[in-house]
Amino acid sequence: MDNDNQKIEEFFYKNNERVNNPIIKSFLSDAKNLYLVQKAILNPTDSNKKLVDESFQAHYINIRKIKYVSNLIHFFSLDFDKKRRRLQNRSLLILDKGLSEEGGTTAKELIEDESNEKELNNIVGDGLLDNIEDEQLLKSLQKLTVKQLQILELIYVKDLSTKEIAQTLQTTPQNISNLHRKALNKLNNTLRKKGD
Numbered sequence: 001m002d003n004d005n006q007k008i009e010e011f012f013y014k015n016n017e018r019v020n021n022p023i024i025k026s027f028l029s030d031a032k033n034l035y036l037v038q039k040a041i042l043n044p045t046d047s048n049k050k051l052v053d054e055s056f057q058a059h060y061i062n063i064r065k066i067k068y069v070s071n072l073i074h075f076f077s078l079d080f081d082k083k084r085r086r087l088q089n090r091s092l093l094i095l096d097k098g099l100s101e102e103g104g105t106t107a108k109e110l111i112e113d114e115s116n117e118k119e120l121n122n123i124v125g126d127g128l129l130d131n132i133e134d135e136q137l138l139k140s141l142q143k144l145t146v147k148q149l150q151i152l153e154l155i156y157v158k159d160l161s162t163k164e165i166a167q168t169l170q171t172t173p174q175n176i177s178n179l180h181r182k183a184l185n186k187l188n189n190t191l192r193k194k195g196d
Contacts, residue, residue, distance in 0.1 A: 004042055011041045027059045128153040140190040148183035151176060 012019055019025070028034050033055050040048040128149065132138045141149065147169075154160045154168070162180070166173040 008038055008041050023060065023063060026063070027056055030059075033059065128157050131157065136191060136194050137187075140187050140194070143190055144183050144186060148179055148186070151179050152183055155180060 019028070028037065033052075036048070036052045036055055040052045129138060129141060132141060141152075144152070150169075151165060154165045155162075160168070162173045162176045166176045169176070
């Protein structure tokens with residue numbers, strides 16, 4: 001028995017460099033494989049060598065599969081992160097785009113601008129809602145956004161032009177026209193629904 005142990009130790013000492021290879025270390029860490037190697041060292045027949053060779057080939061193939069899957073996961077996760085970042089940078093919030101498919105109210109209209117509120121109160125004075133006697137029209141007007149209502153007040157109560165309103169609200173005349181048109185369409189749709 002001592003002779004066998006000495007023979008195994010001599011083999012590993014002579015092949016120290018090869019045995020320190022990480023793949024061979026992982027191969028020998030399995031007790032079954034270590035037993036096959038020791039058996040081949042003590043009794044170096046072709047069948048014993050063939051058993052070690054087959055076992056090592058199977059072990060090596062498994063390691064390559066694991067390495068391949070590991071690389072696949074690594075690079076797939078990198079690509080996924082790149083695609084997600086690229087998509088986030090492309091799909092920035094667009095405030096002028098309608099919130100529904102029909103257009104309608106935009107996100108920009110829902111954001112209240114308090115900086116112009118004092119100036120608007122000086123201009124508006126009597127509100128549009130104070131001058132409406134028809135209940136259906138009043139309820140329809142109350143469904144508009146604050147900005148749309150302000151624009152209607154400035155156009156129909158204060159008789160201001162689109163350009164003057166744009167300067168007051170610090171926006172473009174085109175935006176005022178769009179908001180005016182959307183407000184009228186919204187009123188029209190609400191009144192039609194109530195009329196039916």
